[in-house]
Structure formats: C-alpha cells, structure tokens
Amino acid sequence: MKRSITAKPPRQKLFINARVIDPSEDLDIHADVLVTKGRIEAIGKGLPRDDLKKSCKIVDCKGMVLAPGLVDARVFIGEPGGEHRETIKSASRAAASGGVTSLVMMPDTNPVIDDAALVEFIRQTAREKSRIRVLPSAALSKGQNGEEMTEFGLLSDAGAVAFTDGRKTVDSAQMMRRALTYAGDFDALIMAATRDSSLGGGVMNAGLSATRMGLPGIPREAEIIPLERDMRLVAMTRGRYHASTLSTSDSVDVISRARDNGLDVSAGVAVANLALNDNDIGSYRTFFRVSPPLRGEDDRLAMIEGVRSGKIDIICSNHDPHDVDTKRLPFAEAADGAIGLESLLAASLRLHHTNDVSLSRVLYCLSTGPARRLGLKSGTLEIGAAADMILLDPDMPWILHEEELRSRSRNTAFEGARFQGRVLKTFVDGRTVFSRDA
C-alpha cells in the first residue's frame, strides 16, 4: 500500500502562519513549524526560508490551530471477527478524518486478542492498511474469561500497549490482584471500565428517565464499588491502573483520592459522558445506549469539572461500531456502544465553547494526556517528535450527517448534532493522511 505509514515521508514541510498549540509544553503561539523527514525540526516565528531545500513544501495554515494529533485510548474495531461492523482500514479512515493519529484498539474481537500472534496480526494489518497508528491492547485474561492471566511479557514484547478486558469487568478480586501484581513486573498498564455484573445488569442510568420508560436501571454504585475495590488492590500491589471511562462524580473522587495517596492511577472519560445525559435517550433511541450509560446532568457536569481540574486526563471516543442487527432492536435488547472517532474532537470542543474549559486543556486530554499515560512518543510537538499533527479550525460550525460518516457502522449518538470546530488536515509522520476539501 502506498499510503501505509511506513512509506517514505516527504523530506521537508514548512507550516507557516499557524497558531501552534502544544499542550505538552504549554505552548500557544503564532509560529511556523518545520518538519524534516517526518519529524519536527523547529518551531519559531518567521523561520528562515533561505536554507530550505527546493523540495520543501510550504503549507499555509492561515492562522488555524496546529496541534498534536489525537490519541484515542479506547476504540473497538470489528477486525478480526466482525468486519461487517468495522475493519482496521475503515476505522483508520474514520480516525484520520476526525484528527486521530493514534488509537488504542481494544482486544474485544473474535477471537479475543490474548496471544502474541494476534497482536502481531493486528500490527501487520495496520502496517498494510492503516493511515494512522493502530496500537493493539491485549486481553487481561485469556479469552476475557476473567479467570486466567494472559502472557503479559510476551504480549508486551509483541507490541501490546496495555492490558484490558475491554467491555468486561473482572469479577474476581483474586484475578485482578494477581494481574496487577504480575503486570507490575513488566511495568504494564492495566486499563479497566468497571461495571459490577450483578448490580449493573440494567440497560440505562437508574433515574427518573428509566422509571418513566420502564427500563431496568444501572445504579451509579455499579461503577463505583468495583472501582473502589480496584483502588484497594492497586494499593496492595502497587500496579499501574487506568480507569478508562468514568461516569459518576464519586468515581472521579475515588481516583483522585487514590492519586493523592501516591498510587499510580489515572482517570479517563468517554466523550459521550461529557456531551450527553440520560434525557438524550428520548424515546428509546438505542444509539444512545452506551456503556458506561449516559448519566444524569449532575454527573455530566462533574465529569466536565474533572477534565477542567485535571482529575481526568484522558478523553476517549469509546468508539464501538454496531450494525442494525444489534442496534435496531427494542432498547433493552440492543447492544451497548456508539461510534465516535469522527465526533471525538468536535464533541470535546463543546467543553471549550460552552463550558469554559481552555482549548489547550481539551487538546491535552485528547493527545498529551493519553500519550503520556500509555508511554507513547506522540501527543507532543517537541523537537524531534514524530510530526503527528492536526490542523484545526476551532470555530468552524458544522452539522454531523450520518451519511457522511466514514466509519463502516452508522450508530452515532450525534446524528444531526451541531458542532463548532473541525479538523481540516491530519498528518502522520508529516505526511497528509486526511485533507478536508473546501
């Protein structure tokens, strides 16, 4: 494939007239950026053009924002096993148009990614088919059965960036304890989205909406109780733990307290829990059935506050493609999940436009935050870093139309949503992987 990320990047590119925002260095200046051989060589005002090579391409950014490409820490893809929902190729196309230059792929595939050979398969497929960086995560337990550990060492060597049972919560405290202990030997990161399997057996947030609609509710405690258990286990084992998708104010407090106590834990949030609440479900709209469920307005505002205050460092899309056969069903019978790669940035920018969170902070949670936590070299524009960047018009108004989506599935919770802010161009290693036609 000509467009694979291993292709030779153009030797030099000069981005002029840009508002450069690099949250990793607290930088927000009008400047030029010089990229040589896919790496950032210089950032400065009025970089000298005399000694540039003739082959150097000049990109006029017209005052738009140049920022690190987004790093999405939680993306479900159908390949292997569910290619009708999403392939690595279609996900990468959707990601590039949404400004995502690196994504962490969840191991919830068929078969489950719990073996080094499968990690290698994902990386190989990504090398051939993907325009962006696809980073596999591996299952925490074999077959995600919650009983036996996977080969953390071999999987890490093969390229797994983190370990997670994805949609599932590890029920057994003993299993979680051993995993945290053993993962510590490899300095591996464990990611979890907690939902107690018996307490969390409902289909939407427990609240007035659920009562009105006659649907079984998921109480907030279904998330908080296993999260508190995991914090105890982290304290006991000194493992590294990331809570991928918090949805309640108490969960934020739990993580924040643990961090104050010196534990190596971090908090993430799915953009849906920042942008929507359980009233948005309306009349049984299954595209709003997600996990964690959309909570009440108080919790939504608490999540935004968590992002602003720094208690939450990662915003993820929680991209989960589903076909009509799992979504066009009565609400209680439909699957959890909504796609989000293409709306991640725009939905997150609502925090900047309406909730007074700084643009730099939003971009931090979308790039630097997840990159640092996952130990990636991206998410920054520092000299020498790979030129994974987005060119962004932070104010451009647009409406999301389902038929314009590039993802193979159409289950978006933002159909018809009005957004402000859109990606104009996406670069990986300095090479243009997406460009929006004017």
Next chain:
Amino acid sequence: MTNSSSTSASAELNAPAFRPKPFNLRHLLGIEGISTADITHLLDRADEMVAISRQVEKKRHTLSGRTLINLFFENSTRTQSSFEIAGKRLGMDVINMAVQTSSVKKGETLLDTAVTLNAMQPDLLVVRHNAAGAVELLSQKMSCPVINAGDGAHEHPTQALLDALTIRRTKGRINGLTVAICGDIAHSRVARSNIHLLNAMGAQVRVIAPSTLLPGHVEDLGVTVYKSMEKGLPGCDVIMMLRLQSERMSGAFIPSAREYYRFFGLNAERVALAKPDAIVMHPGPMNRGVEIASTIADGVQSVIVEQVEMGVAVRMAVMEALHRQQPDDEGAVK
C-alpha cells in the same frame, strides 16, 4: 366598550385558536403526553360503546371491510380476546397472530416482522411485546395506526383507559378522587399508564409497595409513596391492586408469597381502612391469596368484572377514534 364582556369572552373562546383540538393521534402508544381533552373524548365515546355492547344486536359496521391484526409476543388470553371482540363488534376482520406460530421464533427481527405485516395492508395493528419501547419501534415501520397492548414495564394505555372508565362510571368523576395503586409498581406497565392518566384527570395518586418493588424517583411521576397498606389506604376512594408475577415472589424482590400477603395482601380489614364506598380494582389475572383475598375479589366493593366489560368498550372507542384519522378510499378524513 359597547359589547358586554360576557358575550365577547365566549365568542373568543369559540374562536378557532381556542377550541380544543379534535382527537388527532396517529397511534396509541402510551398515556404519557396525551391531552386531557383526548382522554375525555375517548371515555365519552367508550360510554356509548358500553350501551352498544349491552344490546342484543351488537354488530356495528363503522369499520367494516377493515383488517385488524392482533400481534401478541406475550401470551394474554384476556387482553387479546378483548381486542378481538372490540374489533369484531366494529365490523372488522380480525386476525390473531401469536409469537409461537410466527416466524419471530425463527430469528426474524421485530422490524422485519413489521415490514412484512405492513405489506399485508392491515388497517389497525394491536401489539403486545415484552420489551419496553418495542411497540413504538415497530410503529415506525407501519403505515396504519398501532395500539400498544402493553410493552414491557412501560405502558398499557387501554388498561388505564378502561380503569378510568370504570372509576368514572362508578364514582361519577375522576377529578379529586384519591386512588391507591398497590403492589409491584417497578415492573408494572399498568401502574405507569394509570399514574399518567389519573394525574392528568386530576386524581390524587398514591402508590403502596415494598421498597424493592418501587422504581427509583417514582415520586417524581407525581405520586405519594407509602410503604405500608395501613398508612396508605385511609381516605382512598379507589384501591387498585396489581398482579405480582410468581417469579418475583421467591426471594429476588420479596422473600415469599406468604410474607407478601401478610403485609401487602388486600383483605377485609385493609379495605375497611379506605372510605366506606371505596371500590376495589384489579387488572387480572388475579393471584388469589397472594395480592388479594378471595372474599374481597368477589365482594360487593369489587368492580373487577366491570373492568373487563369496560375493556371491550374502551378498545372499541380507541379503534374508532384512531381510524377516524385515516383517509378512506376517496382520501377524505372524517
């Protein structure tokens, strides 16, 4: 000012902008959101249908030539036959489809079923389904009116209407009455529809149940919550009992049927706590000795049999009202 104020006021009230809109619902999917005027209209019409049903010659030809499909994904002899009789009395051809005999068992999705049925050009579809929201989902694919005959724990609008008709005929009014709904509120579509309807019509609604059978935030639906019959029943004009499914009385929600009967079963002593002329209702089928004592079910204050009769009348009224919105062969709407 030359005109007298009273005549100009009434003229204004009769102006098109102030006249209550005639019944114009496309489907009957739930009580929530239906106007008081529409409810009253349906109850008035149902009153007339009661008279028709009591005649020897019951058949009307209002909807003759039309096809009614009863699609029941859950078993219910009583509701299904009530709809069937209502449809036949209005002259319709009635087809009953039960899930056991249909292709739904073969893995066909609900929406495929809807598209298939729609192609058969029914004029009315009555649906019962075990999932909340399923009837609404199905109605999106139908070009004929759809009546919700119960969807999961969401709504059962014709049940609430027949209950209201029974109350109105016995008590002469609904406004200002105190109604206690007792039992498994959490899993009951009958409770939800009744709460919405009774509130809309101006009744005071109480719910009486053990905490495990109360859904969260239920008081925000406009009801007063009681956790004992002794506290909740005094002053009630209507006692509405709900059926307790047998799978819920073996430990998951309440420890046992006998414990439930001891604290929440309706017996003579508890009926006596309510107003002397209080009526006792039950949507059926009853678990005698679990939620209601036999002597009460068959007692003088019980209107449970009348409820069944009102069911047919209400369903006739609903079918007729929904059908009036449909254009006839000349494209005219009555």
